[in-house]
Amino acid sequence: MAFTLRQLKYFVTAAELGQISQAGVQLNISQSAITTAVRDLEAFLGNTLFDRTSSGVVLTPMGRRFLSHAYEVLDAADRAMAMPNQESTISxxxxxxxxxxxxxxxxxxxxxxxxxxxxxxxxxxxxxxxxxxxxxxxxxxxxxxxxxxxxxxxxxxxxxxxxxxSPMRVWMATGHELASGNSTDMKDVARHPLIMLNSDEAEEAAMRNWRHFGLEPSVVLRTSSIEAVRSMAANGVGVAVLPDMIYRPWSLEGRRIETRPIEDDLPPxxxxxxxxxxxxxxxxxxxxxxxxxxxxxxxxxxxxxx
The missing domain is CATH 3.40.190.10 (Periplasmic binding protein-like II)
Incomplete structure (x- = not known):
């Protein structure tokens, strides 16, 4: 059995974020896909790459050594893909x-x-x-x-x-009440101050969702800056409901931002x-x-x- 570049990418992302679930969010794939890729790599190598803990995953000594090689392989693949296609006639x-x-x-x-x-x-x-x-x-x-x-x-x-x-999730600070469960719903989110992103018609789309569930959010801040939303959520000013595509696990101040799935049927x-x-x-x-x-x-x- 051989490993693939995709498996290496999944492993590297999980190692960098320290959580299988967050790696899935960043790559816009399922958590099970990350788990399967890591297990296949471990089977191929005959060694454990991660120690699983209640808060995430931690690299084993073998995992740390393998991570260094994985970076080298992915970097080489990037350089290979950067070679222009001289045969294309499209002009x-x-x-x-x-x-x-x-x-x-x-x-x-x-x-x-x-x-x-x-x-x-x-x-x-x-x-x-x-x-x-x-x-x-x-x-x-x-x-x-x-x-x-x-x-x-x-x-x-x-x-x-x-x-x-891109699925919608609720963003919050580490230790927030909503972070204690594996998921939440819109009614639960509505009990907390909401940070509203209003760029690229995000507010109009969000309000359609709130009205669909017969809820009125308590908006504490409206901003066109996604970085401001990240910072406010990470600092506990409020929560945000935003798509995975724009999620990043850290604010500009280096504070952690967690996400949870929303059980209600929200359109992506x-x-x-x-x-x-x-x-x-x-x-x-x-x-x-x-x-x-x-x-x-x-x-x-x-x-x-x-």
Missing amino acids: GRVKVAVTPTVMGYFLPTHLQRVGQLHPKLQVEIEELTRPAIEEALVRGQVDVGLLLTDNIQRTGDINSEVFFG MNVGMAWNKAGTPSAVATAFMDYFRHFFFSPNSGNSAW
């Missing part, structure tokens, strides 16, 4: 409009990979609000929009595809692309769009990580 410019959340937490890695796949493809990026992206698509001012697809209004003029849905934050229904996308726009289709929909793409 030209594609204009892409992106909303702020997608720009900050989704696009950079994929933009690098598109450049490796099609070295002669020039991607012109513009950050816009969702309404401005829709207008630019309809007017033919941009070729593709990358955005939160559930917010699209002009569905009669615009086609869209969803890449993935769907990320995808959009284009004008009128006409046919150009060859360069199609190449750009096909990259994402292959990455997210190909059975062999390995889209969550390696």
Whole structure:
């Protein structure tokens, strides 16, 4: 049996975060997938990589040595993948409009990979609000929009595809009352002060969810800064209900942020692309769009990580 780059990535993420559950959150995969990958690695090596504790996982001496080698292997793979594809004949410019959340937490890695796949493809990026992206698509001012697809209004003029849905969880400080259980629900969350993110139409989406459950949150702070939300949650000012995609386990001050699943059926934050229904996308726009289709929909793409 051989190990895979994906298993190494899962192991490294669990080692860095110290928790299997948080590794799953960061990689946007199930906790069981991380657990299986680590167990397969341990079986292959014939050694235990982690000691399991009530608060998470701790590297064994063998695990610490293996981590060093895992970093070297993944770094070598990164360098290999950075080699440009000289055989690509795709040449030209594609204009892409992106909303702020997608720009900050989704696009950079994929933009690098598109450049490796099609070295002669020039991607012109513009950050816009969702309404401005829709207008630019309809007017033919941009070729593709990358955005939160559930917010699209002009569905009669615009086609869209969803890449993935990022689950919503409640964020809180270590030691918070809600952190004592394995999960919570919206009614329980509503009992606590809420920090509301209001960028990229996040507040409108959140309020639709609260109204669906007949609840009125006690909003202690509204901010367009995700870092401010992290800091406020980590310092116990309140809790936040936000998608996994923008979660990071630490605030800028180095304080821990924990998350818990929400038992209620909350819709995820769907990320995808959009284009004008009128006409046919150009060859360069199609190449750009096909990259994402292959990455997210190909059975062999390995889209969550390696």
